[in-house]
Amino acid sequence: MSAFDRDAERQRMLSRRTLVLGGLKGAAVSALVARLYYLQIVESDRYTTLAEDNRISLRLIAPPRGQILDRFGVPLAVNEQNFSVVLVSERAGDVQQILDEVGRLVPLTEADERRIQRDIQRSRVFTPITLKENLTWDQVSAVEVNLPDLPGVSIDVGQVRSYPFGEALAHVLGYVGAPNEKDVQGVSDPLLSLPGFRIGKGGVERQFDQALRGTAGNRQLEVNAVGRVIRELSRENGQPGRQTVLTLDAKLQHYMHQRLSAEESGAAVVIDVNTGGVQGLCSTPSFDPNQFAMGIGYDAYQALLNDERTPLINKAIAGQYPPGSTFKMMTALAALESGIVNAEHRVFCSGHMELGSHRFHCWRRGGHGTMDMVGALMHSCDVYFYDLAQRIGMDRIADMARRFGLGSRVGLELPGERPGLIPDPQWKRTTLKKPWHPGETLIASMGQGYVLSTPLQLAVMTARLASGRAVQPHLAKSIEGEFQEQTEWPLIGVKPENLATVLKGMNGVSNVPGGTGYKSRITVPGMELAGKSGSAQVRRISMAERSSGVRKNEDLPWRERDHALFVAYAPVHAPKYACAVFVEHGGSGGATAAPIARDILLECQMLDAARHSVAQQPQAAAPAGSMGQGTPSTTVPVSGNE
Amino acid sequence: MMSLDISADNGTMTIGEKLGQISWSLIFLITLVASIGFAMLYSAANGNIDPWASRQMMRFGVGLAMMIVIALVDIRVWMKLSYPLYGIVLVLLIGVDLFGNVGKGAQRWIDLGFVQLQPSEMMKVTLVMVLARYFHGATLEDTGRIPFLFVPLALVVAPVGLVLAQPNLGTSLMLILASGSMFFLSGVRLWKFGLVIGAVLIAVPLSWQFLLHDYQRDRVETFLDPDSDPLGTGYHITQSKIAFGSGGLTGKGFLQGTQSHLNFLPEKQTDFIFTMLAEEFGLVGGLVFLFLYCLLLLYGFVIASRCRHQYGRLLVLGLTVNLFLYLFINVAMIMGLIPVVGVPLPLISYGGTATLAVMVGFGLILSAHVHRDVRMSRRGLGDL
Structure with missing residues (x-):
C-alpha cells in the first residue's frame, strides 16, 4: 500500500468518525433542546409558581383591636402606642459602641445586652433587633434627639392594650394575652400565628374577641434569597376590630x-x-x-x-x-x-x-x-x-x-x-x-x-x-x-x-x-x-x-x-x-x-x-344655632343683610 | 527531497495574505457570542457594567489579540511546540498540586501576582495539541498496534491524574472525553474503547469508595435525588430549574429575571449564566444562543474538513470537541440532566482562564485554517 493510499484510507476513517462524532454531538445538543423545551414550556406553569413563591413573601398586617367604650363613649380598653428602640445591625457599624451609647440614654441591663447580642447573632443583618421595649416619653425623646449619632438605631412604635380604669374593670373587660396552644388548635385565623399578636383572655375581651380582633390585612413583598425586602408589591388593609360599646357606666x-x-x-x-x-x-x-x-x-x-x-x-x-x-x-x-x-x-x-x-x-x-x-x-x-x-x-x-x-x-x-x-x-x-x-x-x-x-x-x-x-x-x-x-x-x-x-x-x-x-x-x-x-x-x-x-x-x-x-x-x-x-x-x-x-x-x-343638668344646657343652645341654617339641604349661603 | 517539497508552497504567505485568509466571519461569531455574555454579566450585576462585564470585555479584548496573533503563526510552529507546551503545562499542574491556592475546595490556581493561572484549563488545549502531534504521523496500522497507544495513554493519564488530585472532576472528565475523541478520530478500534469502558465500569464503584471526595459523592447523590437536600447542593439545581421554567417561552425580559436578581440563583455570573439568559429571554433566547454556539462547532467541522494535514484536522476537531464539552456539560448540569460539575460556559461565563483558553483554542483553529494548505511530512516537522 502506498503512502498516498494509506493517507487516503486514514482520511476516510477520519471523515467517517468525524461524522459519527458530529452525530453524537447533534444528539447531545438535541437532548439539551428537548430539556429546555420541557423546562420552559411543559413545566413552565409549575416553575413560574415556584419562582413567585420564592420572590413574594406575604406578610400579615395585624388589624388594630377594636376599642371598648362605656355607654357614654368613655374608652374602657384602648390601644396605646408602645415605644421601643430597635437596631439594624448592618447599619450600625460598631454594634458595641452603639449599644454603649444607647445604654447611656436608656438603661440596658446586662441581661438585656446578652439577649441583644444573641439576637444579633441569630438574625439577618437587616432584621431590626429590639433593644428595649416600653420606653418612657423622656427616653423616647432622648433617643430621638440623638438619632443622628446612632446609625442603625430607630424608634419603633408598637401597640399595647391599655385599660384606663385598671382594676375597676379588670373582671368585666378581662385582658389580652398571647394565644396558647389551645387557642390555636383548629382555628384557621392566620393572625394567631403572628408574633406579638394578642387575643382576649377573659371577660369582654374574650367574649367579643372575634369582633374586637378584626381581620388580617396583608402585604405582598418582594424578597431576595436571604429574605431581605426589596419592595412592596401590594398592600391589602384588613378590617380593623369593631368598636364595642358596653352598657356599663x-x-x-x-x-x-x-x-x-x-x-x-x-x-x-x-x-x-x-x-x-x-x-x-x-x-x-x-x-x-x-x-x-x-x-x-x-x-x-x-x-x-x-x-x-x-x-x-x-x-x-x-x-x-x-x-x-x-x-x-x-x-x-x-x-x-x-x-x-x-x-x-x-x-x-x-x-x-x-x-x-x-x-x-x-x-x-x-x-x-x-x-x-x-x-x-x-x-x-x-x-x-x-x-x-x-x-x-x-x-x-x-x-x-x-x-x-x-x-x-x-x-x-x-x-x-x-x-x-x-x-x-x-x-x-x-x-x-x-x-x-x-x-x-x-x-x-x-x-x-x-x-x-x-x-x-x-x-x-x-x-x-x-x-x-x-x-x-x-x-x-x-x-x-x-x-x-x-x-x-x-x-x-x-x-x-x-x-x-x-x-x-x-x-x-x-x-x-x-x-x-x-x-x-x-x-x-x-x-x-x-x-x-x-x-x-x-x-x-x-x-x-x-x-x-x-x-x-x-x-x-x-x-x-x-x-x-x-x-x-x-x-x-x-x-x-x-x-x-x-x-x-x-x-x-x-x-x-x-x-x-x-x-x-x-x-x-x-x-x-x-348628666341631665349638663344635657339641658346644650339643648337650650341648640335651637338657636340651628335656626339660621334653615333646612340642612339648603346650600345657599346666609347673606349679610339677612 | 521531501523537505524541498514542503518548502515549495510553505509559509511564503505575507502577513497581509494571512490576514486575508483569516475567517473574519468566525471572529465575528465569536465576538457576537461573547457580547451576549457581556450583556448577561451586565444583567447579573443588576444593570451594572462593573464588576463583571467590564473586566470580561477587557479580557476578551486581550484574548482577541492573542487569538489573531496565534492565527498568524504558522501551524507548523505550533506543531513543533506541542510537546514543549504540553511539558510546561504539565509542570505547572504539578506546581498547583504542590503550591496552588485553595479555592472552592480544589487546588486550581497559581497566583502569579497579576493573574491567577489555572493550568488545568490550559491543559485542555495542550493535551489536544500533543495528541494531534502524536497521531499526526500515525497510519491505521500504527494505531492498530497496542504498544503504539502506550505513549498517548501516558500523555492523557498524567494530567488527568494531576487534575483529579486537585480535585477537579469536571476538568478531568473533559480531558478524558476530549482525548477519547482524539483516539477515536485517529482510528483506534472500537473494541479497545469497549475494553477501556468496561474497565472504567469496574473501577467506578471502587473509586466511589476510595477515590472520590465527600463533596463529589454528595454531588452525585444529590443529582440522583435533588429533592433530598433542597437547601444544600440540590438547592442550586432546584433554583436553576425554577429559573428556566419561570422564563417560559419568551422570558421575563432583560434585567427582569427574579431568580437571578433576587439571588435565588447561585453563581449566576459563572456556571449558571445560561440559566439567567434562559430566564430573561426564555426558550427563544436559549435556542438562539444554542444555535450560535452550534454554528461555532460547525465552523470547526468545516475548517477541519478543509485542512490538508492530519495535525490540523485532529487539532481542530479536538478543540471543537472541547468546546462542545464545555457547552454540553455546563448546560446539561444547570438544567439538571447530569450531576453538578463545575464547568463554566466559555465566552459567556465570567472568568479569565476558561475564556482565554478557549480563545487560544480558536487562535489555533484559525491558524489551522489560515495554514490549511501547508505541506507537512509524515514525521511531522517539515522546516518552515
Whole structure:
C-alpha cells in the first residue's frame, strides 16, 4: 500500500468518525433542546409558581383591636402606642459602641445586652433587633434627639392594650394575652400565628374577641434569597376590630369599685331595671389588667392565684353563695301565687318553730310576735317563712326562684358564669340519691342550705321584681354595625297585686322604721330605695354553741363569718336601677352590705341627675344655632343683610 | 527531497495574505457570542457594567489579540511546540498540586501576582495539541498496534491524574472525553474503547469508595435525588430549574429575571449564566444562543474538513470537541440532566482562564485554517 493510499484510507476513517462524532454531538445538543423545551414550556406553569413563591413573601398586617367604650363613649380598653428602640445591625457599624451609647440614654441591663447580642447573632443583618421595649416619653425623646449619632438605631412604635380604669374593670373587660396552644388548635385565623399578636383572655375581651380582633390585612413583598425586602408589591388593609360599646357606666363602675374596696372581698352588680343593661359589675379584690397586657411575671401571677380573696375570680358571676334572706321574696311570691295564702296571712313568731324533732330558729331569739307578709319581709322574720314553706312545699318555691333567674346561668356575655343552685326534691333524689326532708324546705325558704346564687342572679331577680318583666341582663350595647341591645322584655306573668305586696315589704325594709335596712335608706327625696338584706351562714351553729351563746361574727375568723348581702332597687316609685351587693364573710347584710347598696344606688341617680343638668344646657343652645341654617339641604349661603 | 517539497508552497504567505485568509466571519461569531455574555454579566450585576462585564470585555479584548496573533503563526510552529507546551503545562499542574491556592475546595490556581493561572484549563488545549502531534504521523496500522497507544495513554493519564488530585472532576472528565475523541478520530478500534469502558465500569464503584471526595459523592447523590437536600447542593439545581421554567417561552425580559436578581440563583455570573439568559429571554433566547454556539462547532467541522494535514484536522476537531464539552456539560448540569460539575460556559461565563483558553483554542483553529494548505511530512516537522 502506498503512502498516498494509506493517507487516503486514514482520511476516510477520519471523515467517517468525524461524522459519527458530529452525530453524537447533534444528539447531545438535541437532548439539551428537548430539556429546555420541557423546562420552559411543559413545566413552565409549575416553575413560574415556584419562582413567585420564592420572590413574594406575604406578610400579615395585624388589624388594630377594636376599642371598648362605656355607654357614654368613655374608652374602657384602648390601644396605646408602645415605644421601643430597635437596631439594624448592618447599619450600625460598631454594634458595641452603639449599644454603649444607647445604654447611656436608656438603661440596658446586662441581661438585656446578652439577649441583644444573641439576637444579633441569630438574625439577618437587616432584621431590626429590639433593644428595649416600653420606653418612657423622656427616653423616647432622648433617643430621638440623638438619632443622628446612632446609625442603625430607630424608634419603633408598637401597640399595647391599655385599660384606663385598671382594676375597676379588670373582671368585666378581662385582658389580652398571647394565644396558647389551645387557642390555636383548629382555628384557621392566620393572625394567631403572628408574633406579638394578642387575643382576649377573659371577660369582654374574650367574649367579643372575634369582633374586637378584626381581620388580617396583608402585604405582598418582594424578597431576595436571604429574605431581605426589596419592595412592596401590594398592600391589602384588613378590617380593623369593631368598636364595642358596653352598657356599663364607667363612672359608676369606678365608684362601685372604690366603695366595695372598703370591704375585704365582695361583688356588686347594678342592672337597668327596664332594659337589663348592666350598668356596673365589679368584684373585689381585683388585679391590674395592664400588667397582663404587658406580660405579667411569674411571682406576681402566683401571688394573685394563691390569694385567699381570689382576686382572679369574678365573684359577681362566678361566685356561688347562699342568698340568705334576700331569697325570701321568692318564697313570699310563691306562696301568694299558689293561692294557699294571701298577704293577710298571719303567723306568730316565738323565735323558733318545731318541725318533727327539730327546732328551727328565727334570727331574732326573742321572736317577732305576730307578723303579716309585709311585716315579715320588713323584719325578715324566719319563722313566718318557715310557715309559708311548710304550707306550699319546695317545688313551688323552686319554680318561682327559677322564673326570676336563679338556679341557672342568666346568660350574661361573660365567660365563666356559674349557674348557682335551686334545689328541689327531684334534684336531691337524682343528684345526691337521698330523699328530701321537710326541714330542708324550711332552710331553703330563707335562702340557706343547698340554695346557691351569684350576685348577678340576685340583681336580675331584683330587676325582675321591680319591673315585673323577664328582664335579661346584657353587657353589649352595640357592636359596630352588627348588634344592638334588646331593651323590651315580656311580662314575667305574676299577678300585679302579689308583686305589689312583695315590693311593699321591700319598701318597708328600707323606708319604715324598724326595717332591717332602715338605717341605710336614701333620704334624698325621689331617690329612695327599696331592698332586702340577707346574712348567709357559712357554718353550722351547733346546739352546744347555741346554748352557750352564739358567738358574734366579729369574734370569728374571717373565713367563718357570715356572708353579707343586700338587694335593692331605686327609685322606689319608678324603679330604674336594681342592685345586688355581696360582701364575702362580711357579717350582717343590714349592717355591711346595705350601706354599700345605698351608696351605689344613690350614686347612680346622682350621676343621672348631673348628666341631665349638663344635657339641658346644650339643648337650650341648640335651637338657636340651628335656626339660621334653615333646612340642612339648603346650600345657599346666609347673606349679610339677612 | 521531501523537505524541498514542503518548502515549495510553505509559509511564503505575507502577513497581509494571512490576514486575508483569516475567517473574519468566525471572529465575528465569536465576538457576537461573547457580547451576549457581556450583556448577561451586565444583567447579573443588576444593570451594572462593573464588576463583571467590564473586566470580561477587557479580557476578551486581550484574548482577541492573542487569538489573531496565534492565527498568524504558522501551524507548523505550533506543531513543533506541542510537546514543549504540553511539558510546561504539565509542570505547572504539578506546581498547583504542590503550591496552588485553595479555592472552592480544589487546588486550581497559581497566583502569579497579576493573574491567577489555572493550568488545568490550559491543559485542555495542550493535551489536544500533543495528541494531534502524536497521531499526526500515525497510519491505521500504527494505531492498530497496542504498544503504539502506550505513549498517548501516558500523555492523557498524567494530567488527568494531576487534575483529579486537585480535585477537579469536571476538568478531568473533559480531558478524558476530549482525548477519547482524539483516539477515536485517529482510528483506534472500537473494541479497545469497549475494553477501556468496561474497565472504567469496574473501577467506578471502587473509586466511589476510595477515590472520590465527600463533596463529589454528595454531588452525585444529590443529582440522583435533588429533592433530598433542597437547601444544600440540590438547592442550586432546584433554583436553576425554577429559573428556566419561570422564563417560559419568551422570558421575563432583560434585567427582569427574579431568580437571578433576587439571588435565588447561585453563581449566576459563572456556571449558571445560561440559566439567567434562559430566564430573561426564555426558550427563544436559549435556542438562539444554542444555535450560535452550534454554528461555532460547525465552523470547526468545516475548517477541519478543509485542512490538508492530519495535525490540523485532529487539532481542530479536538478543540471543537472541547468546546462542545464545555457547552454540553455546563448546560446539561444547570438544567439538571447530569450531576453538578463545575464547568463554566466559555465566552459567556465570567472568568479569565476558561475564556482565554478557549480563545487560544480558536487562535489555533484559525491558524489551522489560515495554514490549511501547508505541506507537512509524515514525521511531522517539515522546516518552515
